[in-house]
Amino acid sequence: MKTHRIFFIISTIVAMIINGCFFSCINEHFFGYDGVNANFDFSDVVEKFTTIVIFAPIIETILSQYLLYKLLRLTKIKSFYFYLIAMSVVFSLFHTYNWLYMLMTFVSALILNNFYLKTTNRYGNAEAALFTIFIHAAYNAFGFFFVD
Known part of the structure; x- marks a missing residue:
């Protein structure tokens, strides 16, 4: 049981x-949009890390x-796909930094929400939210350390 959960978490992050690397390559080769961080004015690396890797995953997962x-x-709608x-x-x-980033985020959200919904059905909403925050934070940390 735990092995399945760990595999599901790791495969979701991967x-x-x-997905992020695919869209980054498309952007780099065809569009050249500025990075997401061009939209923010962080005072230092600690503030940037705290915002991107800690606060954003918590707030976005809750909302x-x-x-x-x-x-x-x-609602009366009970469709997984809805x-x-x-x-x-x-x-x-x-x-909404640019249309390509929004599309990339939508695809990432499909992956993350598939995890969230399946975990919610199996373990409950609170546990699913905690694991989703962890996955989102891990993904953002990867971007923080290796992409930016």
Whole structure:
């Protein structure tokens, strides 16, 4: 049981990293948009790390997964795919730096929300949120250390 969960977490992180690298290559070769950090004015590397790797995953998971999932459950719609798309659209709306980045984030959100929804069904909403925060933070840390 735990081996399956660890594999699911690692495969989700790897899939998100592959997605991010794919879109980064497309951007670099065809578009040349500025990096996301061009939109922010961080005072130092600690503030940047804290914002990107700690605060953003917590806030975004609470808003676009944990609370949104609770709201969607109040509707009569019980479709996994409806939840997956709706939550991914909301998540990508937090990342409107440019259209390509928004598309990349939407695909990453599909991967992350697939994990979230399947984990919620198996272990509950709170545990799914904690694991999702961890995965999101790991993905952002990868970007912080290796992409930026």
